[in-house]
Amino acid sequence: MKLNSGIRFIDGGLKSSLKAMQVQSELVGVSNENIGGFDKIGYQRKDSVVSSFKEFLGVDGISTTIDDKVGRISSTDNPLDLALATKGYFQTSSKDGIKLTRDGRFKLDKAGNLLTLDDSKVLANNGSAIKLPIVPDKLSDILINSNGTVSVFNKRTNKMEQAATIGVVDSNGSIVFNPQVKQGYNEYSNVSLEREFLGLMPVIRNFEANRQIFMIQSQNLTKAISQLGSAS
């Protein structure tokens, strides 16, 4: 039998059982990643999608999609902790290029650049890195409104000075209007542990079932070989 994609279907029962087991262990891997990301800020859970051709394609039939629901938002003490209450991403630029992240834990360096924890620059909606015009004495002098506009209090003029607007984009890279930036909040992951572990149960059972089938086939094969071989 030959499939549309040109892959030959020559697998016997033993091999397809093994492949199924491999698929299940791969699914456990995705769950493991989600469980690891449970208490990480800005982590979005991965959903595994198994293609309906899995009996032909095995592990290559698995793909993951990102669950972009908003995670748990909790308040913090730091005015430079930002959370997005809508779908969207902050843009950060490092020497590896521009990355998207929902992790809004930012900091200022001594020159007033807005940086992420790993020292990437945070980008404004015009694509340039955000730098405050003055370095404030205290972080509470920085105000970020729900549109992402960063302003900083100027002690000399007693006025708020606008610095830039944080660029929030969706996964296609287009600007999100009304991004609902929340100042003083962090967004934890959208993973729920009980859901991950419950989802793991059928995967493990499926793994065990395929293992049993493999073993039955293996025993049958052994029997067939030994009995057919004995000509008496």
Place this chain on the structure above:
Amino acid sequence: MYTIQGLIRKSMNNAFTQFDKFGYVANNLANVGTNGYKAVRFEQMLQEDGYLSGTVRTNYKKGSIASTENPFDIAIDGDGFIPVVSPTGQVAYTRDGSLKKGKDGYLLTNDDWIVGAGIQIPTNSYKITIKQNGDVVSYDAVDKPEKLLGKIPLVQFNNPEGLSAGDNNKLTPTDQSGEPILVKDHNYIVQNAIERSNTNVYDSVSDMLRLNASMLASMRMMKVVDDMYNKSINIRQ
């Protein structure tokens, strides 16, 4: 593509990191009663490749200010640090305002570092007052005029998060923090008061619950993966 060994390694890494974080939370809670202590946060960052890294951040938010009976207790009701000089001439910065009078009459920190440029209190001083702008004045008797002894200076840093924390609540500047900037007309000093630590007990508890859940989940995951591993190895019976 995952491997079973890789999964176990990732779970272990997460469990260990949580345990590290637990150490920082415990340290914050142990210092709930330390004057001027600034809580640290262990921030975990999950990279796209699943690699977990962490960094330690200090929260420079002002702690609550408690009033005391001791005239040598001062609190900084605002942002800034007091420069102090060690007996060997080393300069550091602190927010711990539990001061004392040394044997030569100098105003010292708890561990004998001189405050500012050295403020000597005369032995016949009847009363010491520390004003909001840091001026230390002495009265020889009840009806005598005040005598200015010196001023407690206050400095600020562009990026206090970059300061490096040393022993006994002392901080030293680094490349990241920038140079100390003297605050000219400050009025942040409060006498007869002390700044408590800014550890938030409720946040710490919530952190502990979360990291405990994450650690247990990773441990449980290791058991699941281990069972699978076992069954894969013992498939030939």
